[in-house]
Amino acid sequence: MRMPKIRILADQVANQIAAGEVVERPVAVLKELVENSIDAGATKIEIEFRNGGKSYIRVEDDGYGMSQDQALLSIERHATSKIRKASDLNHIQSFGFRGEALPSISSVSRFTMRSRAIKENEGCEILVNGGKIIHVKECGMPVGTRIEVAHLFNSVPGRRKFLKTEVTESAHIIHMAKLYALAHPSVTFSLVEGGRTLFRSPACEKVEERVREIFGRGLAESLSPVSVNKGEFSLHGLLGKPGHSRSTRKEMIFFVNRRPVESKTLTYAVLEGFHTYLPKGRFPPAILFLNLDPSAVDVNVHPAKREIRFREEAKVRHFVLTAVIAHNRSFEQSPQVVRGVKEVYDERAGKMVPQIDPGALQLFGKKEDLPSLADRSSNESASPAEAKEERAVSSPSLGSPASLLPASGVGSRADVTATWRFIDRAHGDLVLFSTPEGLVALHLRAAYERIRLEQLENTLRDNQNCSSQSLLLPEAMELDGVDRKNLENSLPKLRRIGFELEEFGRNFYRLEGCPTWLDPGEAAHFIRDFIDLAREGRGGDKFESWVRQALEKSANYTREEKDDFSDDEILRLTKQLLACRNPYVCPKGRPTYFEIPKRDFENRFKRKL
Numbered sequence: 001m002r003m004p005k006i007r008i009l010a011d012q013v014a015n016q017i018a019a020g021e022v023v024e025r026p027v028a029v030l031k032e033l034v035e036n037s038i039d040a041g042a043t044k045i046e047i048e049f050r051n052g053g054k055s056y057i058r059v060e061d062d063g064y065g066m067s068q069d070q071a072l073l074s075i076e077r078h079a080t081s082k083i084r085k086a087s088d089l090n091h092i093q094s095f096g097f098r099g100e101a102l103p104s105i106s107s108v109s110r111f112t113m114r115s116r117a118i119k120e121n122e123g124c125e126i127l128v129n130g131g132k133i134i135h136v137k138e139c140g141m142p143v144g145t146r147i148e149v150a151h152l153f154n155s156v157p158g159r160r161k162f163l164k165t166e167v168t169e170s171a172h173i174i175h176m177a178k179l180y181a182l183a184h185p186s187v188t189f190s191l192v193e194g195g196r197t198l199f200r201s202p203a204c205e206k207v208e209e210r211v212r213e214i215f216g217r218g219l220a221e222s223l224s225p226v227s228v229n230k231g232e233f234s235l236h237g238l239l240g241k242p243g244h245s246r247s248t249r250k251e252m253i254f255f256v257n258r259r260p261v262e263s264k265t266l267t268y269a270v271l272e273g274f275h276t277y278l279p280k281g282r283f284p285p286a287i288l289f290l291n292l293d294p295s296a297v298d299v300n301v302h303p304a305k306r307e308i309r310f311r312e313e314a315k316v317r318h319f320v321l322t323a324v325i326a327h328n329r330s331f332e333q334s335p336q337v338v339r340g341v342k343e344v345y346d347e348r349a350g351k352m353v354p355q356i357d358p359g360a361l362q363l364f365g366k367k368e369d370l371p372s373l374a375d376r377s378s379n380e381s382a383s384p385a386e387a388k389e390e391r392a393v394s395s396p397s398l399g400s401p402a403s404l405l406p407a408s409g410v411g412s413r414a415d416v417t418a419t420w421r422f423i424d425r426a427h428g429d430l431v432l433f434s435t436p437e438g439l440v441a442l443h444l445r446a447a448y449e450r451i452r453l454e455q456l457e458n459t460l461r462d463n464q465n466c467s468s469q470s471l472l473l474p475e476a477m478e479l480d481g482v483d484r485k486n487l488e489n490s491l492p493k494l495r496r497i498g499f500e501l502e503e504f505g506r507n508f509y510r511l512e513g514c515p516t517w518l519d520p521g522e523a524a525h526f527i528r529d530f531i532d533l534a535r536e537g538r539g540g541d542k543f544e545s546w547v548r549q550a551l552e553k554s555a556n557y558t559r560e561e562k563d564d565f566s567d568d569e570i571l572r573l574t575k576q577l578l579a580c581r582n583p584y585v586c587p588k589g590r591p592t593y594f595e596i597p598k599r600d601f602e603n604r605f606k607r608k609l
């Protein structure tokens with residue numbers, strides 16, 4: 001038997017193997033090239049691609065360029081100008097450092113590089129095909145670098161097979177281009193697909209302006225800025241305003257030291273911070289930049305550098321979570337800033353379309369869990385209306401014209417100082433208010449259910465005996481052995497939250513009173529539902545979840561009785577709603593109210609109001 005000989009691989013083969021890791025797919029090529037351009041100090045980057053990047057990608061910059069020698073060296077393996085020694089790895093400031101990208105890409109494509117360094121009179125052009133240099137010649141061009149990558153993976157049919165459809169690859173490229181544009185607002189970016197300009201964004205000062213240009217006004221308006229510095233960390237960027245959510249995580253975008261990253265730590269910290277503000281299964285839009293000492297992050301986890309690891313996960317998580325919660329709290333009880341109605345960017349239509357809070361509307365028909373009780377600390381005062389007014393006055397920084405008015409919150413039509421003026425109740429549960437900026441439509445039942453849920457939550461949280469009201473006619477209930485046992489187990493807790501239940505004779509109970517936050521007409525239904533739920537729920541103490549579910553169910557019984565609210569009651573209810581911790585959605589996550597801006601009416605009338 002012959003022993004196989006160990007050989008050093010030819011560079012070309014080694015490069016192709018590395019290419020498998022560094023450039024798995026077209027978007028990876030784009031990423032490497034754009035990063036090189038940024039590293040080269042570009043102020044302008046042009047990107048063009050065709051067929052999902054499979055047939056053509058071009059990245060052109062006005063950075064400091066390369067001389068011919070350097071250009072030739074740049075396509076050699078492990079040639080980099082960015083680090084010299086291993087210890088440099090601990091404080092990497094540039095994107096690149098492995099010196100792998102160009103040799104890898106040029107080994108699996110037809111690769112044309114043109115570059116001119118600042119001090120040179122001429123540029124040079126290098127053509128490489130499948131790793132073989134075809135020609136090197138001089139060429140005229142401005143200072144900077146232009147790289148074209150054609151027929152990617154043609155020489156490696158095995159890889160080509162694994163590529164997804166053009167549409168998918170193209171979506172990845174577009175997303176990646178947007179990420180880099182977001183992280184570098186001071187660089188002019190343009191993105192062209194097969195001759196069609198997808199975006200062109202001149203250098204701007206703030207990330208907000210970038211968002212507007214590359215994602216459209218809809219996303220831009222659903223976000224509000226955050227900026228927190230604490231010790232070694234800083235976080236800035238944009239977070240979703242209340243009532244805005246998305247069905248996917250696509251708009252949860254993170255950068256660490258300006259590098260777009262995927263990080264479970266960051267994703268979960270943000271989701272947790274929004275936990276009680278969003279229905280389950282919905283995601284907050286977030287574009288966040290975390291900056292910290294480069295030595296506290298490990299970016300060298302994977303050749304594509306997309307995944308990162310923090311040296312102190314827990315600390316980072318806590319910092320981000322705290323910042324997100326503070327941001328969300330800042331919106332509580334400030335109705336002026338909530339506008340459920342928006343123009344939104346319709347991705348399929350590729351333009352802005354006026355729509356009544358699409359995010360909220362999508363929630364209809366979805367079964368959602370109730371927001372949990374955890375991490376609530378706002379302190380409701382006895383009179384929610386007063387509390388609300390106090391806050392409205394003390395938070396004038398919200399930038400909306402409404403906040404300039406002497407805000408007295410909700411009032412009748414005659415109340416000229418009211419921010420929300422009651423117009424009428426129409427079509428059953430629909431209540432209309434006029435506001436400085438348009439009209440608010442409020443759903444009475446949704447509002448009622450939200451208020452009741454928070455009252456229940458307060459009761460559960462405070463964990464002290466709650467006041468109850470007596471029923472006009474006590475209700476007798478006959479229970480079988482199982483139900484009786486279950487009820488007995490929960491009796492102390494039910495009593496504490498305000499139910500008055502007395503045993504009279506075997507298997508009979510009499511309901512004599514209920515908590516003040518529950519309509520006496522619903523009390524018996526509530527207890528029956530509670531007992532049913534306890535019967536279904538095997539083992540464990542699920543008291544809190546049974547009470548919540550029973551409350552939700554009992555909402556179905558109130559139809560007729562709630563039909564005759566007086567105007568005053570409606571005003572009181574609305575004030576109560578606005579004093580809620582989360583006034584924007586009902587317990588099932590459907591909207592409680594939204595505002596239709598004047599602009600929408602003006603658009604429809606095609607004239608000013």
Ligand code: ADP
Pocket residue numbers: 032036037040061063064065066074075079080081082095096097098099100101102103144145
């Ligand atoms: P790395 O970025 O890890 O250093 P690359 O293979 O991506 O490795 O690039 C190799 C070298 O080529 C870089 O270190 C840089 O000196 C040079 N280079 C690549 N692209 C550009 C560019 N657009 N402008 C100027 N220099 C570049």
Ligand code: MG
Pocket residue numbers: 032035036095096097099101102
């Ligand atoms: Mg590089």
